Amino acid sequence: MIAQLKTTLQNAQSTLLQDAIGAGALAVMLVAALHLPGSF
Numbered sequence: 001m002i003a004q005l006k007t008t009l010q011n012a013q014s015t016l017l018q019d020a021i022g023a024g025a026l027a028v029m030l031v032a033a034l035h036l037p038g039s040f
Contacts, residue, residue, distance in 0.1 A: 009016075
């Protein structure tokens with residue numbers, strides 16, 4: 001089972017990085033959207 005996990009992580013490393021970048025971008029947009037109404 002551990003070998004399967006290692007293989008899966010090695011094969012999906014580039015997509016995991018892209019997913020992490022996408023999640024970070026969504027978090028930044030959420031924080032920005034929540035702060036917009038307070039600035040007017």
